[in-house]
Amino acid sequence: MKTQNLIVGQGLAGTLLYHHLTKRGARCMIIDDDHATCASAVAAGFVNPISGRRLILSDDFEKYYAEAEATYREMERTLREHLFEPKDIVRFYDSFTEQKNWSERKDRIKSAPYVKSFQPAGLYRRWFHDPYGSLVIKGHICHLHRLLSSFREQTGPDHIVPGAFDAARLEVTADGVAYRGIQAKRVIFCEGFRVTQNHYFAKLPWKHAKGEILLLEHEGPPLPDKIFNFGKWAYRASDKTVRLGTTFYWRTIDTEPSEEARREILARAETRIVFPYTIKQQYAGVRPVLLDLNPVAGLHPRHPRVGILNGFGAKGVLRGPHAARQLAEYLTEGRPIDRSINISRFNI
Ligand SMILES: Cc1cc2nc3c(=O)[nH]c(=O)nc-3n(C[C@H](O)[C@H](O)[C@H](O)COP(=O)(O)OP(=O)(O)OC[C@H]3O[C@@H](n4cnc5c(N)ncnc54)[C@H](O)[C@@H]3O)c2cc1C
Numbered sequence: 001m002k003t004q005n006l007i008v009g010q011g012l013a014g015t016l017l018y019h020h021l022t023k024r025g026a027r028c029m030i031i032d033d034d035h036a037t038c039a040s041a042v043a044a045g046f047v048n049p050i051s052g053r054r055l056i057l058s059d060d061f062e063k064y065y066a067e068a069e070a071t072y073r074e075m076e077r078t079l080r081e082h083l084f085e086p087k088d089i090v091r092f093y094d095s096f097t098e099q100k101n102w103s104e105r106k107d108r109i110k111s112a113p114y115v116k117s118f119q120p121a122g123l124y125r126r127w128f129h130d131p132y133g134s135l136v137i138k139g140h141i142c143h144l145h146r147l148l149s150s151f152r153e154q155t156g157p158d159h160i161v162p163g164a165f166d167a168a169r170l171e172v173t174a175d176g177v178a179y180r181g182i183q184a185k186r187v188i189f190c191e192g193f194r195v196t197q198n199h200y201f202a203k204l205p206w207k208h209a210k211g212e213i214l215l216l217e218h219e220g221p222p223l224p225d226k227i228f229n230f231g232k233w234a235y236r237a238s239d240k241t242v243r244l245g246t247t248f249y250w251r252t253i254d255t256e257p258s259e260e261a262r263r264e265i266l267a268r269a270e271t272r273i274v275f276p277y278t279i280k281q282q283y284a285g286v287r288p289v290l291l292d293l294n295p296v297a298g299l300h301p302r303h304p305r306v307g308i309l310n311g312f313g314a315k316g317v318l319r320g321p322h323a324a325r326q327l328a329e330y331l332t333e334g335r336p337i338d339r340s341i342n343i344s345r346f347n348i
Contacts, residue, residue, distance in 0.1 A: 003029045005331070006177060006184035008165045011040040012144060012316045013309045013324065014190035015151050018159075019075055020328035029182060030155075033164040035148065037255050039192050040316065042213060042285030044235070044245060045142040046227060047318050048089055049114040055091075055102065055135070057111035064318050071321035072142055081150045082143070088116065089139035090124070091229045092272065093132035102135065114138045127223055128230070128272050139227055141235075142317040165191075167198065172305050186299070188307040188327070193253060193286035200306050203348050205291040208253050209314065212261035213245035215281035232268040241280065244269055248314075257282035289313045295323040298330070298343035307331070308343060 005021055007014045010032035018028050035041045047068070049061040072084035093099045099118075106112050116136040124130045152160055161182070170187065171178040177187045193208045195201050215237065223236040234244045247261040262282055290296055290311040299307040309327050312320050322341075329335040339345060 001029070001181060002183045003027045004185045005029075006031070006179060006182055006187045007190055008032075008187060009190035009192060009194075010035070010148065010152065010160065011038045011190065011192050012043075012147075012320050013192070013312060015040075015148060016071070016320050016324035017188060017190060017309050017327060018151075018155070019071070019078070020324045021331065023074075024328055024332040026328070026332050029159050029161060029184070031161045031163065031165045031179075032152075034162060036164070037192065037194060037286070038148070039211075039285035039287055040144045040148060042211070042283045043144055043316065044213070044227075044233070044243065045144040045317055046087070046089075046233075047140040047142070047315075048137065049139070050091075050111045050137050053094075053098075055109070055111050055115070057109075057114065060315070060319065061114075064322050067325070068318050068321045069140075071325070072147075075147065075151075079147070079150045079154055081146055083147050084140060084142050087139050087141040087235075088226045089137040089229055089233075090119070090134045090226050091137055092128065092130060092134045096132055099132050124224070124228070125274070126221060127275050128228060129274055130272075136226075140317075141227070144317070172303060174305075177305050186305045186307055186331075188309060190309050192310065193288045195288065195308070195310050196253075200300050200303060201308050201310070201348070204296060204311075204343075204346055206311075207250060207289050207291050209287045209289050210249040210253055210255075210261075210284060211246045211287055211314075212257060212265065212282060212284045213243055214262065214265055214279055215283070216242045216244055216277040217280045218242065218275050218277040220275055228272075230268065230272045232265055234269070234273065242277070244273075253286055255284050255286060257284045287312075287314050287316075292345075295319055295341045296343050296346075297323050297327040297337050297341050301344065301348065311341075 005028040007030045010030045051058045119134045121133045222239040227235045237243045295311040326337045
């Protein structure tokens with residue numbers, strides 16, 4: 001079998017890269033091990049324009065949002081699936097002081113256009129302890145699980161090869177790469193956090209962050225279809241289930257659910273959630289993160305047949321489309337990749 005680009009990993013990075021390359025007429029094949037360690041399959045998929053307790057507009061939001069939305073809309077048309085939608089983020093105040101500070105600052109700060117309204121205390125009392133009211137932030141959600149599975153179904157077995165990629169079987173020459181009967185011009189690694197086992201790119205300054213999520217089942221009225229934020233977040237997964245997360249751990253990097261994370265999430269939830277629930281599932285994933293918190297895209301400086309797209313961190317939905325497009329344009333048209341995400345910013 002012949003192709004131009006052999007992509008390893010079909011998480012968000014591999015899927016976006018395939019989209020941008022094929023859109024430009026390049027041929028691709030993807031190898032993926034059935035999402036064995038896929039952060040994208042675990043992630044909530046939120047885009048939140050505002051960060052932190054002081055409700056500051058995230059630096060990268062205005063720079064990347066329009067392109068992200070346009071890319072997911074394009075993929076919606078290709079895959080004929082509903083993937084990306086506005087979703088209000090209800091951010092509960094922690095105190096009257098916080099509420100007062102916001103109303104004093106609200107006309108002066110850059111994040112103000114992304115805040116829809118103030119909501120009085122008690123509006124969500126059937127589900128949450130809500131004594132100080134809340135702000136409604138204009139957020140979005142990308143249904144990542146749906147994106148990955150419909151991409152996989154529709155792209156089909158001729159272009160997606162199931163199974164674990166075995167690095168020992170890869171042959172790299174000056175003219176291209178060969179892997180188990182597949183001949184390609186190059187291989188691009190989109191392996192998420194498992195990049196640290198890849199000898200070409202393991203030396204980049206990685207600082208991955210493990211995150212966990214609980215799936216709760218409950219009786220009574222369904223949670224309103226919004227993202228509730230109280231240090232942790234909760235949102236409706238179905239009429240009877242709620243997803244609750246998340247954690248950031250840098251010490252243990254694996255995809256095993258942990259007691260420590262479960263305790264941390266529940267301790268926070270107990271201060272807010274008033275509906276009775278049972279825990280049905282716990283999921284763990286690893287955000288692939290570089291020390292400077294930017295993605296990385298490009299070809300290896302000494303092995304030009306070997307490339308990478310990775311490091312999407314905690315903002316894959318927002319930042320992934322731009323990074324994937326930049327790499328696709330570089331590979332198909334030779335356009336330079338932005339310095340901030342270019343692999344050339346590192347010495348490897
Ligand atoms: C709990 C949690 C919550 C998150 N919430 C959000 C959020 O709300 N918004 C947001 O924007 N981001 C969020 N993220 C971050 C987001 O998940 C990542 O930025 C993004 O998914 C990374 O995508 P990726 O394709 O680089 O890696 P991955 O999604 O991990 O994909 C890598 C793929 O490659 C496969 N693979 C790896 N090695 C091999 C191999 N040798 N052979 C075959 N296949 C291989 C893996 O199994 C996987 O399918 C969250 C992450 C976590 C863990």
